[in-house]
Amino acid sequence: MGRPPCCDKEGVKKGPWTPEEDLVLVSYVQEHGPGNWRAVPATTGLMRCSKSCRLRWTNYLRPGIRRGGFSDQEDRLIVHLQALLGNRWAAIASYLPDRTDNDVKNYWNTHLKKKLLVQQHQHQQRAPSTLSPPPNKGQWELRLQTDIDLARRALRDALSVPLAEKMMISGTRGATAPAPPPLPAESPPPALVQAYELTTRDVSCMLDGWAPPTPGKKSGSPATPPPPVAAESASGSTSELTECSASISSAPNRRAAPVAAQLFVREEKAAAGGEEVPLSEIESWLLEDGGGEQKPAHDGLLLDAALYNFGF
DNA sequence: AAAGACGGCAACCGCCTTCAG
DNA sequence: TCTGAAGGCGGTTGCCGTCTT
Incomplete structure (x- = not known):
């Protein structure tokens, strides 16, 4: 049955x-x-x-979803994560708290993949030896470590961008979302409001004051408590965007805890002079090594070609 | 100005995992 | 414990707007 x-x-x-x-x-x-x-x-x-x-x-x-207008930082983060995780769009999207896996997937397929191919092609013409024969076992292990190091460095870089910059929409790439209408006086700042695609924002406005119920024991993360941001965002001192991010991260059936969402709140709290939010394990992992520069170990590393030729 | 080509994206499809009954 | 639906996810399709000829 x-x-x-x-x-x-x-x-x-x-x-x-x-x-x-x-x-x-x-x-x-x-x-x-x-x-x-x-x-x-x-x-x-x-x-x-x-x-x-x-x-x-x-x-x-869903409230807090941002459509189109991917920033350079988001570009870099997606490329890095795709190199590390492959086409695991849900996992990649979990690092972009206001993006959906479908959006990231579409953006990759329609923009980033082509861009990457062009850049790789240009690099091959400049340095044909880059795509050399596969390495031996020792080289492979070195490669793997380099991949991990690169991903960690990339995540550090991408997640350490000033909060204001993260919230700005580049407006120079991606879908051409219509400009939002004038806002009432009590509305969030334009920089925040621009983060919403028009139609979705309209519907999302209906959800003002709504907060997702506590996740039940349904699938996903039954043993995982909601991230700290979910409770803290209700303090009233946090922005609408933060609350949206928090609601996303606390939504049921969300498997991966969005680290970026937590960093969002940490940075915002720090900027507001609030108390320090403890680092999660993943954040600690990302931020350890003291942010020391790491150089790519191999010329032949395809990932290197992808990342460095892409202009990162 | 019209028609075909192209690109972007919303939505569907199908597989896999989880979990209720 | 087993069965089968729900939910999650990645791949793919098809529609629609834009661009090019």
């Missing part, structure tokens, strides 16, 4: 979501919280599969 079926295949609507459907879904989540997606179609009358509802929420309607 298993669970009852989530939804029958017949009569399920496909294709783009309408604003009305979005509104229904947002209202449901506002009332019940994210999760138990199989109940959404039955409860709301939406003619959508539960999976489709979850996808729509996690990728577009």
Whole structure:
């Protein structure tokens, strides 16, 4: 015996979501919280599969999502992480607290991959010996260590950018999101507001004051307590963006603790003169070595070619 | 100005893991 | 303990807007 079926295949609507459907879904989540997606179609009358509802929420309607306008820092972080983790987009996106795995994946496939190929091609023309025959075992071990060192250094670099810079949108690349409308006086600063894609922001505004319920024992991280940021962000001194990041990190079914989100809050608290937030284990791992410069050990390292030729 | 090519991205598909019954 | 659905995730598709000819 298993669970009852989530939804029958017949009569399920496909294709783009309408604003009305979005509104229904947002209202449901506002009332019940994210999760138990199989109940959404039955409860709301939406003619959508539960999976489709979850996808729509996690990728577009969830508060705090930033669309398009990837910064150079984000570019670098994605490239580094992709080199280290491969196409594990969910893991990569966990280091970009306001990005979704789908967004990162699309951005990689449509922008970064091409950019990387061009840069690699240019590098091969400058130094054809770069892509040399595979190394022997000793070299391979050295390579692996270099990969790890590079990734750590990259993460340090990317995550140590001043908070204000992180929150700024470059506006020179990626999707051309329309400029947000004028904001009321009590709204967050423009730099923060720009972080939201227009339509998503509109819907997200409906969720003001809403906080995700405490994750149940459902899949994901049953033994993992919510990150510190979730509770601390409710202090009122933190920005809307921080709260969004916190709500993301504390959302149910989130497997990896978003380190970047924690760093976000640490930096913001430090900037505001607040108390020091303890370093997590991962942060400590990232930041150990005292930020010492590490040089690539091999010319033949493909990762080196990717990273350094990419202009990083 | 029109038509075809191209690129970006939202959404679907299918596989895998987790977990409820 | 077993079964099968839910949820998560990465790959892929197809629509739509933009660009080029």
